[in-house]
Amino acid sequence: MRAYCSEPDSFGLENLSMTAKIAKSSGHAAPKSTVATLGVSLGALGVVYGDIGTSPLYALREAAKAAAGGGALSPAAAVAATSAIIWSLVVIVALKYALLILRADNRGEGGIMAMLAILHARAVQPGRSGLILLVAGLVGAALLYGDGAITPAVSVLSAVEGLKTDAPFLAPAVVPITICIIVGLFAAQRFGTAKIGRVFGPVMLLWFLAIALLGIGGIARAPHILVAFDPFIAIDFLRHAPFAVDAALLGAAFLAVTGGEAMYADLGHFGVGPIRLAWFALVLPCLLLNYLGQGALLLDNPSALASPFWKLAPGWAHYPLVAFATCATIIASQSIISGAFSLTRQAIQLGFLPRLRVLHTDAASIGQVYLPFVNTGLAIATITAVVTFGSSDALAGAYGIAVSLLMVITTLLAALIARQWGYALALVLAVNGAFLTIDLGFFVANSVKIFEGGWFPLAIAGGVALLMLTWRRGQQLVAAARACMRQSSDAFRADLKARPPLRPAGVAAFLTPSREGVPLSLSRLYALTGAIPEHIILLSIEILEIPAVAADDHVQLIAEDGYRRMILRYGFTEPVRVPAALDIAVAQGKLDAETVRDLVFYVGREAVIPSRAVLGMAYWREKLFAFMQRNAERPAAYFCIPPGRVIDVGTEIEI
Incomplete structure (x- = not known):
């Protein structure tokens, strides 16, 4: 495993080919043949559908318990629970996500961050109505971290609990075994998953075929379950049941669609067609067969309510199925964890989170990244969930509310994107309004579980959203203070004429976030020493609201009076490698190789000082921002600049 940087002390042209690969691989190119499409679709099984594919372990069990209302399970309740799950899958996942939401892509990239980029959320200023959009989007992104903590816990627990079917005496060992598996899962992240990831698709293919076969066997016991395809059965049941039963049933049925949001989040990796x-x-066919099989089993044997999934299998297959289910849940958990890494990297690039250490685990794919801080945080949250709740039954109360709120936010953002792209208001209201009504229904149903555990993912999401909003606002305050302190180019040149500096030989690049004026590091260097290097490059890094930038467009060089200004452009899914970008500049004739070889980087090291006298953010949030800023990855390390060529210039900024 290595960081995004190549060799730390080299500016060799080998980085040029890597950067070109990055630019080409960041956006997904549609497969050109049927065989290629099938191959990509197979890969999607392990990454996109791992979570939703393991929902049969617990979803129908919880839905049937809810429909029973705490009493004995009636045939009508069993059919209604099955019907509710079937139509949740069809409406939410098949119609909304597969056919509608996948259209809201940002040049092939999906996910909440891609939506925020399309809507230019970074440009939103405090006090404007668009701030609501930004808050909603960041809350939606934060909800994915809550989901990321709950999914491994409930998935692995539900698989290991299969041991209790034939060996009830093993019940006390379920939680310790689950914790061991989860610890091993998170500990393995630092080694990367590129090699074992290649078997995820085939394993999940076998998993889906296996649960389909189990379902067919169950349907043979009670073919009458096929009436669950009639949506009016579930609707009629909900109409006549008490509100408490309705809410519990809808909340439990929603467990079957959690994981469907991965379709959109992983769009950039696989493309619309293969997904x-x-x-x-x-x-979808395999899930429907399994849920129908479980429903049929409950019609034939209502006493199987405690574990309908495991009761579908013959006795001899229980232990192998537990092992198989554990593998499937590990794959589902791995997909969630990898998704959290990718989401965090995008949030950092777009300026919603501080720079964190990002390690690259596979030289052939920019998607294989590892963030130690995120991995540790998710591991702690997941183990806490397992210990706190202790069973998949209890965790089912915590699961669903975060995803249902995320789906509400996704539908709202998709509607705004549709309007931005010119779709008629009436059409947007009709289509997105219908899905929003359904999403809100599921959210309300899940909200009743907030005291049963729903608070847990919401607390995680709330904390992450607070960090995101604080970081963004703090960055705005720092940028404003920096702008007040920064000299204009004309004023700086006037100072140089009034007090000519010493000009030692050499080439220096001054990193600056602004494309205008003189960097604080340069003006501070001149003020403190009376000297500036003979040749100066002002280097700005610009993250665009597109997934990737073509290799030829990464570098823009502007000649100004007395120095050169260079702008490096990247997409929000790309790693920023300054040495590789300079190699591109050499290859394009914008810089000569000797200049790059002798280049020294001056980087501003800012000390943020919270102040009650400066308005703009609550004092406690200013202190939080200052803490985040102090502990963020240093710019030189994050941008892969060799440490031996970096000189820090300190500046105090009061906010």
């Missing part, structure tokens, strides 16, 4: 093909050709 839809995998869903409609395999995943």
Whole structure:
């Protein structure tokens, strides 16, 4: 494993080919042949559908318990629970996500961050109505961290609990075994998953075929369950049941669709075609067969309510199925963890989180990244969930509310994107309004579980959203203070004429976030020493609201009076490698190799000082921002600049 930087003390042209690969691989290119499409679809099974594919372990069990209302399970309740799950999958995942939301892509990239980039959320200023959009989007992104903590806990617990079917005496060992598996899962992240990830798709293919076969066997016991395809059965049941039963049933049925949001989040890795093909050709049919099989089993044997999934299998297959289910849940958990890494990197690039250490675990793919801080945080949160709740039954109360709120936010953002792209208001209201009504219904149903555990993912999401909003606002305050302190180019040149500096030989690059004026590091260097290097490059890094930038467009060089200004452009899914970008500049003739070889980087090291006298943010949030800023990855390290060529210039900034 290595960081995004190549060799730390080299500016060799080998970085040029890597950067070109990055620019080409960041956006997904649609497969050109049927065989290629099938191969990509197979890969999507392990990454996109791992979570939703393991929902049969617990979803129908919880839905049937809810429909029973605490009493004996009636045939009508069993059919209604099955019907509610079937139509939740069809409406939420098949119609909304597969056919509608996948259209809201940012040049092939999906996910909440891609939506915020399309809507230019970074440009939103305090006090404007658009701030609501920004808050909603960041809350939606933060909810994914809550989901990321709950998914491994409930998935692995539900698989290990299969041991209790034939060996009830093993019940006390379920939580310790689950914790050991989760610890091993998170500990393995630092080694990367590129090699074992190649088997995720085939394993999940076998998993879906296996649960489909189990379902067919169950349907043979009570074919009457096929009436669950009639949506009016579930609707009629909900109409006549008490509100408490309705809320519990809808909340439990929603467990079957959690994981569906991965379709959109992983759009950039696989593309629309393979994701839809995998869903409609395999995943949806296999899920429907398994849920129908469990429903049929409950019609034939209501006493199987405690574990309908495991009761579908013959006795001899229980232990192998537990092992198989554990592998499937580990794959589902791995997908969530990798998604959290990718989301964090995008949030950092777009300026919503401080720079964190990002390690690259596979030289052939920019998607294989590892963030130690995020990994540790998720591991602690997941183990806490397992210890606090102790069973998949209890965790089911915590699961769903974060995803249901995320789906509400996704539908709202998709509506805004549709309007931005010119779709008629009436059409947007009709289509997105219908889905929003359904999403809100599920959210309300899940909200009743907030005291049963729903508070847990919401607390995680709230904390992450607070950090994101604080970091963004703090960055705005620092930028404003920096702008007040920064000299204009004309004023700086006037100072140089009035007091000519010493000009020692050499080439220096001064990193600056602004494309205008003189960097604080340069003006401070001149003020403190009376000297500036003979040749100066003002280097700015610009993150665009597109997934990737073509290699030829990474570097823009502007000649100004007395120095050169260089702008490096990147997409929000790309790592920023300054040495590789300079190699591109050499290859394009914008810089000569000797200049790059002798380049020394001056980087501003800012000490943020919270002050009650400066308005703009609550004092406690200013202190929080200052703490985050102190502990962020240093710019030189994050941008892969060799440490032996960096000189820090300190500046105090009061906010």
